[in-house]
Amino acid sequence: MEAVLSIGTHVIPHPRKKVETGGEDAFFVGGDGGGVFAIADGVSGWAEKNVNPALFSRELMANSSTFIKDEEVSQDPQILLMKAHAATSSIGSATVIVAMLEKTGTLKIASVGDCGLKVIRKGQVMFSTCPQEHYFDCPYQLSSEAIGQTSQDALVCTVNLMEGDMIVSGSDGFFDNIFDQEILGVINESLGTDEAAKALAELARKHSVDVTFDSPYSMEARSRGFDV
Structure with a gap:
């Protein structure tokens, strides 16, 4: 039996970052049976230079979708990122993560920055990607500028999936605002992938605007010596 993915997605733009234009992030799902997915998180600092941060992330995802079937890519997410x-x-510029599921059940991942991915098996998180950063709150990123990172800087890894495994992937705005146990709880109560994706995104959004919520981000900041 060939391995396939059932994918649900949900996007909630940052409330202060041009909600009316759809936000600064982008994603795509493609390949046979939804075997490839990617997320790009546009870097908002470009807005200060009168550049729409969404343009780079959207074009990067559109190009990724275009090159999926390129012979040179050959099921390699790092080469897909490069092209x-x-x-x-x-x-x-944007942080980005690309994941490809081979028909054998091997998930190949290439990530630049702090978009994340977790694999859940039998109610437990059994794999998590690690963010790449220059220093706290300054992640690696692909950029239009020569000083940025490239696909060669990507964190590359593989995970051998089993039937029934669940994958949760998102930008740092998601993982900064939701704990693993909450992710597991939402998935356990959801009836399908679309419902789970929406419920997870909504919970992260709810936490992000709750000044009393001690988020994973605030806990990490304090551990690094920042007063939050």
């Missing part, structure tokens, strides 16, 4: 980045002409 998509090289083809992106918009000014800006």
Whole structure:
């Protein structure tokens, strides 16, 4: 039996970052049976230079979708990132994660920055990607500028999946605002992938605007010596 993914997605733009334009992040799902997915988180600092941060992340994802079937990519997410980045002409930068499921059940991952991915098996988180950062709150990123990172800086890893495994992936805005136990609880109560994706995103959004919620982000900041 060939391994396939059942994918649900949900996007909630940052309330202060141009909700009317759909936010600064982008994603795509493609491949046979939804075997490839990717997320790009546009870096909001570009807005201060009168550059729409969404343009780079959207073009990067559009290019990634275009190059999926390129012979040179050959089921390698790092090569897909390289080709998509090289083809992106918009000014800006983004953190990004790409995951490809092989028919054998092997999940290949390439990540630059702090978009994340977790694999859940039998009610437990059995794998998590690690964020890449120069220093706290300054992640690696693919950029239109020569000083940025490239696909060669990507964190590359593989996970051998089993039937019934669940994958949760998102930008740092998601994982900064929700704990693993909450993710497990929501998934356990959800009836399907779309419902789970929406419920997880809504809970992270709820936490993000709750000044009394001690989030994973605030806990990490304090551990690094920041007063939050």
